[in-house]
Amino acid sequence: MSSLQHVNPTVKGIRESAHSGLQSLAAHVTQEIAQGMQKPFKGVIDISSGDPHKAGMKPISFVRQVLAVCLHPELLENKTLPLDVRLRAQRLLEVCDGGSVGSYTDSSGMPHVRQSIAEFIMRRDVGVHSHAKDVFISAGSQRGLMVILKLLASGEGDTQTGVLTPRPCPHTLPTLLDDAGVALVPYQLMEDRGWAVDLSELHRALKCDRGGCNPRAIYISNPGTPTGHVQDWKSIEEVIRFAAAERLLLLVDEVYQDSVYGQGKEFISFKRVLFEMGKEYSGTVQMVSLHSLSSACMGECGLRAGYMELVNMDPEVMHFVDTMLCTDISSPVTGQIALVLMVNPPRPGDPSYDTYTQEILLIQATLSQNAQRAHEFLNDLPGMSSQPAKGGIYLYPRLHLPSEIIEKAKKLEVEACVLYCQMLLKEEGVFLGAGCQNGETTGNHYLRLCILVPADTLEEVLARLASFHLRLMDTCPYPDRGVKGRDIRDTL
Amino acid sequence: MSSLQHVNPTVKGIRESAHSGLQSLAAHVTQEIAQGMQKPFKGVIDISSGDPHKAGMKPISFVRQVLAVCLHPELLENKTLPLDVRLRAQRLLEVCDGGSVGSYTDSSGMPHVRQSIAEFIMRRDVGVHSHAKDVFISAGSQRGLMVILKLLASGEGDTQTGVLTPRPCPHTLPTLLDDAGVALVPYQLMEDRGWAVDLSELHRALKCDRGGCNPRAIYISNPGTPTGHVQDWKSIEEVIRFAAAERLLLLVDEVYQDSVYGQGKEFISFKRVLFEMGKEYSGTVQMVSLHSLSSACMGECGLRAGYMELVNMDPEVMHFVDTMLCTDISSPVTGQIALVLMVNPPRPGDPSYDTYTQEILLIQATLSQNAQRAHEFLNDLPGMSSQPAKGGIYLYPRLHLPSEIIEKAKKLEVEACVLYCQMLLKEEGVFLGAGCQNGETTGNHYLRLCILVPADTLEEVLARLASFHLRLMDTCPYPDRGVKGRDIRDTL
Ligand SMILES: Cc1ncc(COP(=O)(O)O)c(C=O)c1O
Numbered sequence: 001m002s003s004l005q006h007v008n009p010t011v012k013g014i015r016e017s018a019h020s021g022l023q024s025l026a027a028h029v030t031q032e033i034a035q036g037m038q039k040p041f042k043g044v045i046d047i048s049s050g051d052p053h054k055a056g057m058k059p060i061s062f063v064r065q066v067l068a069v070c071l072h073p074e075l076l077e078n079k080t081l082p083l084d085v086r087l088r089a090q091r092l093l094e095v096c097d098g099g100s101v102g103s104y105t106d107s108s109g110m111p112h113v114r115q116s117i118a119e120f121i122m123r124r125d126v127g128v129h130s131h132a133k134d135v136f137i138s139a140g141s142q143r144g145l146m147v148i149l150k151l152l153a154s155g156e157g158d159t160q161t162g163v164l165t166p167r168p169c170p171h172t173l174p175t176l177l178d179d180a181g182v183a184l185v186p187y188q189l190m191e192d193r194g195w196a197v198d199l200s201e202l203h204r205a206l207k208c209d210r211g212g213c214n215p216r217a218i219y220i221s222n223p224g225t226p227t228g229h230v231q232d233w234k235s236i237e238e239v240i241r242f243a244a245a246e247r248l249l250l251l252v253d254e255v256y257q258d259s260v261y262g263q264g265k266e267f268i269s270f271k272r273v274l275f276e277m278g279k280e281y282s283g284t285v286q287m288v289s290l291h292s293l294s295s296a297c298m299g300e301c302g303l304r305a306g307y308m309e310l311v312n313m314d315p316e317v318m319h320f321v322d323t324m325l326c327t328d329i330s331s332p333v334t335g336q337i338a339l340v341l342m343v344n345p346p347r348p349g350d351p352s353y354d355t356y357t358q359e360i361l362l363i364q365a366t367l368s369q370n371a372q373r374a375h376e377f378l379n380d381l382p383g384m385s386s387q388p389a390k391g392g393i394y395l396y397p398r399l400h401l402p403s404e405i406i407e408k409a410k411k412l413e414v415e416a417c418v419l420y421c422q423m424l425l426k427e428e429g430v431f432l433g434a435g436c437q438n439g440e441t442t443g444n445h446y447l448r449l450c451i452l453v454p455a456d457t458l459e460e461v462l463a464r465l466a467s468f469h470l471r472l473m474d475t476c477p478y479p480d481r482g483v484k485g486r487d488i489r490d491t492l
Numbered sequence: 493m494s495s496l497q498h499v500n501p502t503v504k505g506i507r508e509s510a511h512s513g514l515q516s517l518a519a520h521v522t523q524e525i526a527q528g529m530q531k532p533f534k535g536v537i538d539i540s541s542g543d544p545h546k547a548g549m550k551p552i553s554f555v556r557q558v559l560a561v562c563l564h565p566e567l568l569e570n571k572t573l574p575l576d577v578r579l580r581a582q583r584l585l586e587v588c589d590g591g592s593v594g595s596y597t598d599s600s601g602m603p604h605v606r607q608s609i610a611e612f613i614m615r616r617d618v619g620v621h622s623h624a625k626d627v628f629i630s631a632g633s634q635r636g637l638m639v640i641l642k643l644l645a646s647g648e649g650d651t652q653t654g655v656l657t658p659r660p661c662p663h664t665l666p667t668l669l670d671d672a673g674v675a676l677v678p679y680q681l682m683e684d685r686g687w688a689v690d691l692s693e694l695h696r697a698l699k700c701d702r703g704g705c706n707p708r709a710i711y712i713s714n715p716g717t718p719t720g721h722v723q724d725w726k727s728i729e730e731v732i733r734f735a736a737a738e739r740l741l742l743l744v745d746e747v748y749q750d751s752v753y754g755q756g757k758e759f760i761s762f763k764r765v766l767f768e769m770g771k772e773y774s775g776t777v778q779m780v781s782l783h784s785l786s787s788a789c790m791g792e793c794g795l796r797a798g799y800m801e802l803v804n805m806d807p808e809v810m811h812f813v814d815t816m817l818c819t820d821i822s823s824p825v826t827g828q829i830a831l832v833l834m835v836n837p838p839r840p841g842d843p844s845y846d847t848y849t850q851e852i853l854l855i856q857a858t859l860s861q862n863a864q865r866a867h868e869f870l871n872d873l874p875g876m877s878s879q880p881a882k883g884g885i886y887l888y889p890r891l892h893l894p895s896e897i898i899e900k901a902k903k904l905e906v907e908a909c910v911l912y913c914q915m916l917l918k919e920e921g922v923f924l925g926a927g928c929q930n931g932e933t934t935g936n937h938y939l940r941l942c943i944l945v946p947a948d949t950l951e952e953v954l955a956r957l958a959s960f961h962l963r964l965m966d967t968c969p970y971p972d973r974g975v976k977g978r979d980i981r982d983t984l
């Protein structure tokens with residue numbers, strides 16, 4: 001008998017992420033290599049998650065320089081650092097209590113940071129108003145999302161709060177929903193239309209689950225994680241009308257708003273559309289929009305900062321958001337400062353402008369070229385089909401696995417996509433995400449790969465993946481037919 | 493009707509912190525000054541919370557220099573930075589994925605950081621073993637505490653988990669307990685014995701509440717926040733025996749372990765005592781010990797990092813701690829790196845050693861002298877009595893308020909200590925904490941002041957406080973008798 005033997009039943013109900021199993025395996029393989037075991041590959045390449053720096057992408061110099069000065073203000077005198085870097089750091093230190101990044105801030109974030117973000121949103125949304133008081137900063141956008149989910153949570157059984165959730169969804173989301181104690185109500189994205197959101201499917205999902213729980217919100221990821229879909233104006237408008245009619249809170253994850261590269265595509269924020277739909281909508285529909293320092297171009301996942309903008313929220317709700325954030329005391333100041341630099345970068349004429357611009361363009365070009373390259377390459381493999389990504393940092397190709405693999409997975413009591421990832425990891429040292437972690441429950445099999453990596457890393461991944469995949473297909477002579485309509489045996 | 497109109501009832505139950513009211517008032521007064529309003533003081537001095545840098549204390553140069561290099565690795569070539577700073581930064585970057593502080597880490601923290609902490613604990617506890625796998629890093633120690641409380645939470649009514657909590661307790665604790673959904677079971681600290689923990693009071697508190705809820709843990713703050721009490725070996729042993737007999741989890745907040753200055757006092761960790769009590773205890777008593785980068789000497793509250801060591805915890809519990817931390821993805825890397833520097837500072841012979849040592853000694857001397865100075869000064873004021881602080885960063889003096897003030901507070905429906913703090917803020921621009929925020933429910937009145945501030949700031953605070961306090965006492969001719977046994981009217 002012990003005092004912590006009985007773990008909170010809600011916590012016990014949090015679903016085991018299949019990801020942690022693969023992570024352990026990856027760590028194990030890495031350790032074997034470190035211990036001198038011979039492998040046909042040099043090391044494990046992990047592109048299962050969106051972690052650009054880990055994958056070898058470079059941070060933005062301006063951001064790092066300003067942070068370095070803020071941490072060690074003697075560098076204010078260092079003439080080798082650009083003048084705008086030092087002026088920025090000075091200004092930012094002035095808005096830190098005691099002139100130090102070591103001081104706590106307001107739980108909702110530093111007023112200066114919230115104000116800078118509100119101004120950024122207004123510029124982005126072509127003048128739609130944004131107020132600092134509606135912007136809440138947290139230690140990563142996922143923490144902010146968690147706070148909202150906690151506020152929504154209530155009831156049990158058929159009164160339990162439910163959240164309409166895309167299938168596939170970000171792999172971090174199911175655990176978050178479980179932990180908050182809300183039910184996941186899946187709506188299927190349309191693979192054959194590039195993973196578009198389908199209105200009739202939203203209605204179906206809602207009707208189907210109205211009996212099982214009490215859906216009070218709809219989660220949208222745009223640009224889509226892990227699908228790479230980018231919503232257009234009409235699609236966003238449809239979702240807003242749906243949310244308005246059904247009185248659902250809109251939870252919009254827009255963390256990859258800086259990475260839309262599909263031809264003719266652009267990022268349009270839900271808020272912008274909402275405010276062009278007239279007072280009937282803009283004055284009533286409740287919305288939370290999330291953005292993050294972990295975005296594609298910054299990639300500063302480790303600094304832990306994100307923000308959410310609350311639209312049309314009751315003052316009481318705002319109050320409780322604040323109260324919940326209070327238990328964290330405050331979010332990391334280095335992250336908060338980097339948020340200001342993200343939303344308010346160097347301007348033309350500033351000493352850092354050219355370098356900054358080149359660095360951003362390089363990241364965007366890498367991402368866009370990788371998306372194209374990986375899509376074409378994977379689509380050409382037998383037994384694999386990929387929708388093109390128009391934005392975001394993932395590809396989510398479908399696997400048409402030989403029945404032997406599916407049988408083998410059944411025997412081993414793992415999902416077939418997980419088995420595939422395990423084998424790939426062991427045989428080629430490539431760590432991809434398994435579709436079942438993205439809430440896949442249709443019986444189809446998918447892989448998730450982050451494409452925001454240096455081009456040569458991507459090539460290495462594709463080569464190893466192809467080598468494994470073709471071997472697998474070769475040893476299993478009776479595969480399913482690929483979607484491209486040709487028998488895989490023909491291509492081998 | 494709106495989707496987020498009905499806030500989660502548990503969240504609604506989180507008690508309103510009186511602190512936020514005073515914070516708003518402080519912000520208001522500051523704004524008035526900024527707008528040019530004439531006041532008898534230059535600005536608000538806020539020593540209501542433990543936020544050393546905000547109060548003007550300086551960061552440790554070594555920590556900041558290493559962090560600056562980690563953020564902007566070009567500084568590795570900067571010869572004006574000490575060699576050990578650059579070598580440390582290089583080593584730390586090597587253990588960051590992708591060589592960048594911008595990468596996510598394991599949810600429980602970077603292995604290198606956890607290992608450094610385990611080694612520190614072993615040195616501190618004179619050889620008692622500590623294992624990296626038992627050390628969990630979080631975005632501040634309060635976040636770690638929250639995770640444990642969430643695991644403990646269960647039941648409702650008389651099956652609801654309760655936590656024995658000192659009165660007075662840290663002012664951040666009641667909100668945390670509410671948010672986690674556990675009941676606060678108060679045990680009174682002994683003011684006349686310097687706020688010591690009393691064994692018979694623990695028994696009384698437990699018996700008294702066994703019917704009302706299900707107490708499963710005891711929270712201890714040592715050195716005491718806000719009391720300044722430091723537990724000796726015998727007292728710690730008593731608490732451990734009590735926890736063992738009653739099968740309570742020990743939640744030990746040891747964040748101010750680096751700041752014990754009372755004559756003949758030293759910091760002794762609960763873990764060290766536990767492991768000298770023999771296998772019967774060391775093999776069974778479950779314990780969580782918390783430490784933080786927000787500690788006295790580092791004071792790096794804004795970087796947000798803390799850790800907890802779990803002792804004798806079931807593997808299943810460890811697993812769920814990890815799962816809960818997963819929803820944060822990872823804790824801030826700048827903070828994690830600073831934790832390594834805290835537990836593994838420069839050594840004799842290192843270029844940074846002398847500066848580092850001088851800075852630490854200066855902080856400790858300031859703290860110890862301030863504790864003495866403020867205690868004597870406050871104790872000499874009529875209607876105020878203070879126990880000497882032996883450690884930690886607060887004083888918690890008692891107010892013997894004139895009955896007029898108490899009546900006035902009743903009429904205004906605020907606590908008398910809050911009214912006192914409001915008046916002090918408005919009249920003298922000094923922001924102190926009110927005892928009722930520390931869980932005070934005895935009907936006595938207390939103030940909380942952080943004494944980890946530059947000496948001249950403390951003098952300014954004391955002067956303004958005395959001026960207000962004497963004025964208050966003067967205008968209320970019939971005060972209670974002070975504890976020092978003299979009638980306040982005699983001293984005026
Ligand atoms: C959909 C989605 N949102 C947000 C994030 C970033 O989370 P955070 O801002 O907490 O780092 C990620 C990264 O994994 C993501 O995939």
Ligand SMILES: Cc1ncc(COP(=O)(O)O)c(C=O)c1O
Pocket residue numbers: 328329542631632633634635662663664713717745747783784785786793796797798
């Ligand atoms: C008792 C106690 N523990 C811990 C902390 C520090 O919390 P954190 O480590 O989250 O900054 C404080 C500071 O306010 C405190 O008073």
